[in-house]
Amino acid sequence: MxxxxxxxxxxxxxxxxxxxxxxxxxxxxxxxxxxxxxxxxxxxTFDGFGGSITDSAGYIYSLMSDQSKKELIQAYFGPNGNCYQTIRSHIDSCDFSVNQYEALSDPTDMEFESFNLDRNNRYILPLLLDAEAANGKPIEMMLSPWSPPSFMKTNGIRIQGGKLKEEYREFWAEYICHYIKSYRAKGFLIKKLSIQNEPNAKQTWDSCLYTGEEEKIFLRDYLYPALRKNGLEDIEIFIWDHNKERMFERACEIIDETTEHMISGIAFHWYTGDHFDAISLVREKFKDKKIILSEGCVEFSRFDENAQLLFAQMYAHDIIGNINSGMNSFIDWNIVLDTVGGPNHVGNFCHSPIVYDAQNDKVIKNLSYTYIGHFSRYIVPGAKxxxxxxxxxxxxxxxxxxxxxxxxxxxxxxxxxxxxxxxxxxxxxxxxxxxxxxxxxxxxxx
Structure with a gap:
């Protein structure tokens, strides 16, 4: 040995x-x-590591020189980088967007004639295309909505929570399907979908609230039938997509004999602490479901933005605890931001493993990037x-x-x-x- x-x-x-x-x-x-x-x-089985390509990350990428772009792409997706295998991105705008936007804002356009991905084409897609070119093959992607279009919501705006109006459940399900098909038509491998990002959080940015019962009804009666109708039966559906401390309760609320076959797994975030036992509970009760961390970052509103060692240790501690508790894959949040942790249209600045100093055209790899690499460079998808x-x-x-x-x-x-x-x-x-x-x-x- x-x-x-x-x-x-x-x-x-x-x-x-x-x-x-x-x-x-x-x-x-x-x-x-x-x-x-x-x-x-x-x-x-462990399926691998990944990161999120947001509108903000794409915007930062658009500012880079060709050499810096190549350095960033190789750092994550090249053979000598961190070997990311999955990308998560958002349906319409999220907090890490330069501003708010949606692909369709006309409540009468039931045929999606005005639907367009112009904003995605501007920032997100160029970064996606270069990532796939470096990877040598399509990269598996996960899409998540932060909010339906404003007209579909009870509060009439993308922010501050609100709920999906019952009369728009079918339209919203079709909207999600149209988004997936539009990405697939461009050659992107959309494999996973979460029903709603952080459905338990009323945020100052794009957000929408669902109870467990509401999430189950939307999945069972609208989203899953729409996916089947649109030939998207292969899409893996993930519930919850929020913090660990309530993931077991939400899984128990949604997964029953009517929905079990529709759900591939449970997605979670890390912002409220370890709660590794919550992952273990879900793994024990729902043995055949995938459990994935779909988002995690260090928020500057809660931590000193210069604490490199602390941030790196937070990542490693969480990855180890999650894997030991039954996690199947780990998807980090923004793959790149600027030196202040943005841009972010609501000032919700956060740490990123790589940041870009636009003034000096410099790609800066933080210690957290190296710590993540201690896992992602050596653990191969399919590992046990x-x-x-x-x-x-x-x-x-x-x-x-x-x-x-x-x-x-x-x-x-x-x-x-x-x-x-x-x-x-x-x-x-x-x-x-x-x-x-x-x-x-x-x-x-x-």
């Missing part, structure tokens, strides 16, 4: 990544400081989570087995002090040093 270990440390605002190789020896019976990995014990144990809560650990049999494990140390590990697998052992405030990815092969 051989170990390739990639370790990143961060001291005095400097990132350092080193690679080492180690050999294993026969386990003499070590008992202390042990980390065990059990490839023979398998759990859920495998069992592992650790001797201390001072370390965080997850382990997976790629389709080719290579074992990947990630060790996160969020403390200042170094940890010494005896790594055991298949009756063999080797010593591993985990520096303080570091993340390490191990690749195990015969």
């Amino acid at each position: 051989k170990l390739q270990l990639i370790t990143t440390t961060y001291e005095k605002n400097q990132t350092k990544t080193i690679e080492t190789k180690k050999e294993f020896t026969h386990d003499p019976g070590v008992e202390f400081n042990v980390v065990n990995i059990y490839p023979q014990v398998e759990y859920q 989570r495998i069992a592992s144990t650790k001797y201390t809560d001072k370390l965080e650990l997850t382990a997976l087995k790629n389709p080719d049999g290579t074992v990947v494990f990630i060790l996160l140390n969020r403390l200042d002090e170094m940890q010494q590990v005896n790594l055991r697998i298949n009756g063999q052992v080797t010593e591993v040093t985990v520096p303080g405030n570091s993340i390490s990815t191990g690749l195990l092969s015969q």
